[in-house]
Amino acid sequence: MNDLVFRTATELADFIRKRNISAEEVVRAHLDQIEKHNPRLNAVVTVDAEGALQRAAEADRALARGELWGPLHGVPVTIKDAFETKGLRTTSSYRPLSNYLPDEDAPVVARLRAAGAVILGKTNMPELAMDFQSNSPLFGPARNPWDLQRTPGGSTGGGAAAVAAGLSPLEIGSDLGGSIRIPSHFCGVFGYKPTEHLVPSTGHIPEIPGQIRAVRHMEVCGPIARSIEDLIKVLPLLAGPDGKDWEVPPLPLHPEAVPPFQGLRIAWTDDFGGVPVCREARDALAELAERLSAAGCRVERGSPESFAFEDAWETYGRIVGAEMGFNFPAGRRTASRLFGQVLFRRVPLYRAIIRGVTLQLGRYLAALARRDALISALDRFLACRDAWLCPVSATPAFTHRASGTTKVVEPLEVDGKRVEYYTANMSYTTPFNLTGNPVVVLPLTRSEQGLPIGVQVVGRRWRDMKLLAVATRLTELTGPYERPPGF
Helix, strand or coil: CCCHHHCCHHHHHHHHHCCCCCHHHHHHHHHHHHHHHHHHHCCEEEECHHHHHHHHHHHHHHHHCCCCCCCCCCCEEEEECCECECCECCCCCCHHHCCCCCCCCCHHHHHHHHCCCEEEEEECCCHHHCCCCCEECCCEECCECCECCECCCCCCHHHHHHHHCCCCCEEEEEECCCCCHHHHHHHCCEEEECCCCCCCCCCECCCCCCCCCCCCCCCEEEEEECCHHHHHHHHHHHCCCCCCCCCCCCCCCCCCCCCCCCCCEEEECCCCCCCCCCHHHHHHHHHHHHHHHHCCCEEEECCCCCCCHHHHHHHHHHHHHHHHHHCCCCCHHHHHHHHHHHHCCCCHHHHHHHHHHCCCHHHHHHHHHHHHHHHHHHHHHHCCCCEEEECCCCCCCCECCCCCCCCCCCCEEECCEEECHHHHHHCCCHHHHHHCCCEEEEEEEECCCCCEEEEEEECCCCCHHHHHHHHHHHHHHHCCCCCCCCC
């Protein structure tokens, strides 16, 4: 059973479909793993054991009748606590929602159920998804299975920890500034940020139920898993219009052939505007570039022309500040005061967020226009390349530290240099929220301390399945998921 909980979702679906094992056995194995390890990890904050076992039993009876619900028939999954789940507590780690029971599922949850999945429960996250740790004011901090003294990241930190530790084979998370990618990097798992608007974000909180939808750009929903095959299987299940988010197109998604190394055009960089990255990540990325070249890829080091990273951070910050500030629970004036007090006006990205919180319409539209120009610059760069490789963040998982909108967060140390917390965590992820490009995070190596280090693989917008096909080939060099010691 211990081996069973480290099988991929694809493998589990195959076992259940062939009736090599029952859905109920699979669900019980994961519930046992949660019971054994979650007290240390605090990754899963709401467990629906009764509902999951009932659903698994129904899945087994259906299969005995010859009924197959879908490609995830009987497979257990977890959901970030930011997504509404019908009749199952959804808090977004926000005290006023501590007992909120939604009347319906978010579309991504409903689509998983329709594909046959069994919802195990909800995973830990920071308040309203606004941090790069998962320090919940309701449930306490989630911990990294590679080192309990370190964070699994945020804001989908509980989900990445759950997948890494065998508590769940599959997690659905969200990403407005790296919230799928950073936890995947910290926990040594595979994470996917789709093209913007490919997957509907209806039913996703931090926007409180009943509020006007203000966050209209850059936020995406996507999966975290232990294999590329799982990402390829799940993404088409999540994508497509839901009748509410009209910006989501009816784009067919079909698996693409995995291309050979020979002829792949790969760009890479470890420098986004001078923000430092730890030596171990830089060395691993450079070594990967050398191995790709030796395998027959056309490899070059570089970044897009006319794509100034400080300009990208400033533009991102203004748009995020304007949209999230509209519905910020403490009010726009209070949000501006807290961001100004805590995040310091000298940090470019958060200086822009402070300005964005009270941004006038004309300046907001100007920021959107600047965003268009940056999207075009990256489109031109990727038009003749299959992927662009870059770091995920400045460091591997860092030790727990005080965080939140009312606290100054301790800087991180990068090869002996102190780097401001948000600069270290957001600089390498937010540009791709700004441009809307799809990004997959692959486990790449481990640090001298044994901590996972991942790599971002960036593709062209709307070419998600092509990106996943390229990433499938890259995993021959980057390697598979590894189980944390002690699990």
